[in-house]
Amino acid sequence: MSRTRSGPFVGTWTMLRFALRRDRIILPAWVIGLVAMVSFSVAATKDLYPDAQSRIEASDAINATAALVALYGKVYDPTSLGALSLIKMTAFGAALISVVFVFLIVRHTRTEEESGRLELLVSGVVGRSAPLAAALLYALLGSAALGLLTAAGLLAVGLPAAGSAAFGLAWALSALVFGVAAGVAAQLTVSHRGAIGLGLAAIALAYTLRAVGDLADGDPGWLSWLSPIGWSQQIRPFAGDRWWVSALPLIATAILVPVAFALRSRRDLGSGLIPDRLGPATGRIDGLVGLTVRLQRAMLVAWLAAAVVMGFVLGSVAENVSGLLDSPQMRQYLELLGGKQMIVDAFLAAEVSIFGIIVGGYAIASVARLRAEESSGHADLVLSTATTRMRWALSDFGFALLATGLVLIAGGAAIGLGHGVSVGDPVGQVARMTSAAVAHIPAAWVMAALVLALFGWLPRAVPGAWGLLAVFVVLGEFGSLWKLADWVLGLSPFAHSPTLPGEQVAAGSLIGLLVVGAAIAALGLVGWRRRDLAG
Amino acid sequence: MTDVITLTGVVKRFGPVTALDGLDLTVRQGEVHAFLGPNGAGKTTTLRVLLGLLHAQAGSMDVLGMDPWRQTAALHRRLAYVPGDVSLWPNLSGGEVIDLLGRLRGGVDPRRRDEFIERFDLDPRKKGRSYSKGNRQKVALIAALASDVELYVLDEPTSGLDPIMESTFRESVRELRADGRTVLLSSHILSEAEALCDRVSIIRDGRIVESGTLAELRHLTRTSVTATIERGADGLADLPGVHDLVMEDGRVTAQVESDAMPGFVAALAGSGVLTLESHPPTLEDLFLQHYARS
Helix, strand or coil, rough: CCCCCCCCCCHHHHHHHHHHCCCCCCHHHHHHHHHHHHHHHHHHHCCCCCCCCCCCHHHHHHCCCCHHHHCCCCCCCCCCCHHHHHHHHHHHHHHHHHHHHHHHHHCCCCCHHHHHHHHHHHHCCCCHHHHHHHHHHHHHHHHHHHHHHHHHHHHCCCCCCHHHHHHHHHHHHHHHHHHHHHHHHHHHHCCHHHHHHHHHHHHHHHHHHHHHHHCCCCCHHHHHCCCCCHHHHCCCCCCCCCCCEEEEHHHHHHHHHHHHHHHHHCCCCCHHHHHHHHCCCCCCCCCHHHHHHHHHHHHHHHHHHHHHHHHHHHHHHHHHHHHCCHHHHHHHHHHHCCCCCHHHHHHHHHHHHHHHHHHHHHHHHHCCHHHHHHHHHHHHHHHHHCCCHHHHHHHHHHHHHHHHHHHHHHHHHHHHHHCCCCHCHHHHHHHHHHHHHHCCCCHHHHHHHHHHHHHCHHHCCCCHHHHHHHHHHCCCCCCCCCCHHHHHCCCCCHHHCCCCCCCCCCCHHHHHHHHHHHHHHHHHHHHHHHCCCCC | CCCEEEEEEEEECCHHHHEEEEEEEEEEEECCCECCCCCCHHHHHHHHHHHHCCCCEHHHECCCCEEECHHHHHHHEEEECCCCCCCCCCCCCCCHHHHHHHHHHHCHHHHHHHHHHCCCCCCCCHHHHHHHEEHHHHHHHHHHHHHCEEEEEEEECCCCHHHHHHHHHHHHHHHHCCCCCCEEEEECHHHHHHHCCCEEEEEEEEEEEEEEEEHHHHHEEEEEEEEEEEECCCCCCCCCCEEEEEEEECCHHHHHHHHHHHHHHHHHHHCEEEEEEEECCCCCHHHHHHHHCC
């Protein structure tokens, strides 16, 4: 080898090859899944709009519906088949792949460091910055592969070459920016959980910024230009293909990479930027429930804070959405649909539904602590005391149920408050939106129960609950587009949550969710009772 | 004397791997019992089975008069366990963990707790993630030793301790025994078992190959004898139970089975013994002998 054998970057290639080898299943699985999802959704949509006229009508309807604009963004060229059929995939898809990349990059940085495995490697011939460099290169290679395959997939289903390339680029750059941001987050926190939390918070913030920015009349407001997901949208694939916008994520990456390395060189292996403080010499944790609360409270507080802030922001823009619909024809069309109130309600209902799914993710993370406690060996300590397995599992599960309910209620109340302040009816709106959010609790509880069932029977498959959530989201978004049978759509618990406000509550489906959830949870407990503790 | 732990014919399989293959183990009340075997012999699996953390496929188990799988929590109220690889919550301090485990076992005696923290020289304010392996082990040990129970199950308790802490540990175990409590400790450090234990059980490939007091085990093995004699002793090599006999310049070395000892000494006496040294087998010898037999 001609390169020098010392210095902080020695071993980067070895580490990169090692990372790619470890992910030889998971990375291709995600990339192929995402490419298949985007290609299928185009294939399914394109026959729906055979001519320009039908596309313009559909695009106008989307652009005029604030809830859809906030969720997905605008169709910037109403005549373009690509722009219309990929509207759900542009911002939403960029956020989804960014989440995947945050998980992947943290997995190869902070998780390795926290577990002590990295120490084994760094004590060998691997330089101090090599693991980080390898993870960032991994983000670059992974996002490039994703972008290329996405472009190829879109080309294969018959979309124009330039737009396909622009769309692939938009996705790849979003994945790259958040992958690199995750590399920065991994330098800040001591736990991988904290790093993932920071990464996901950044994505949620970026998504919210562009949601609010996109609601501006005509061109998106400046908030959208602060968001990497907004940049992906503003490349405008199939609607002008504005290549120059891709300079923004590249500049952001060029800034974040040196920041990550600077942070890395400023800290010791295994530590974060903030040094550990000493804890109390005697404990006040008074038992099992106290332990659960102690271990879970940080995550709960973070989720509550995020739910309240995002709920308030999204709630306060709801009233503005009717301002988008100023043309006389539009107003006529709206009256037909049920008036302005109806549109605002539809927007609020969409917000609450999405929020319900996100909190389903919190339910998963919270119950999955059981498995983390088991595989880390902490459960050995607790379960060798007078604590029974049932009480141990129910303590975390019960906490997860309560906390899930609390986050939904807080978020619903915040949406109501944001909306209520702008329409001058805070109390009434808080009550209305809180009860709307409460109706989404059962579905989130079913997700919690599914994790418990996996934990009881297939403990190593507990992370698969995230895959289930992804499947349910895809079913909800694209199931009807793909003309899937009703029973398939009904597999998702979220399909049984009512659309509130605006719909009659079907108590039957909510009770059904609770019964199914209870049965799944009981099944999980039976499995947990009879299986071995596993590492 | 009653038995605190009785395992009979315990079988534990993990998929195709048989970890315990008809294991029998008896631990008597008030004794310090060493459970010896190399890595992978099934020590930790045995301990986890008798704690009810793992479910054995076959065999009968009685720990403190209870079935560990069915009466797990009631059993755990009367014992304390220190895992071999102690993993602490990264954001809880050592003091918090000690108190938590004590409370989950049914209460802590603050005086005893402080005494052990002092003796083991632990800083209880540090967070779990900043402890070294030895200090993590101390946290679990202090939590166990400070609890008032009948049985202590310790999985390689000294593997991360320095020599000073090791002697503190031995002292603590002797105090437990003096109090009439029972200690089962697994180890692959033979000197520890030799210094500390009343009885030992040796495990190999998931089976107990030898069990008894050190004296009993030694009885089964050969003593190494070195002597200087005045004149040649014919026929020494022909005595039954005498092995590896070497005679050189009036110096005799041999390995002698316990039963053959009287005859061997008598034969030496007939040759005019000048010096005589005999070394009982160390645990090391016992151990190697059992493992060499495969």
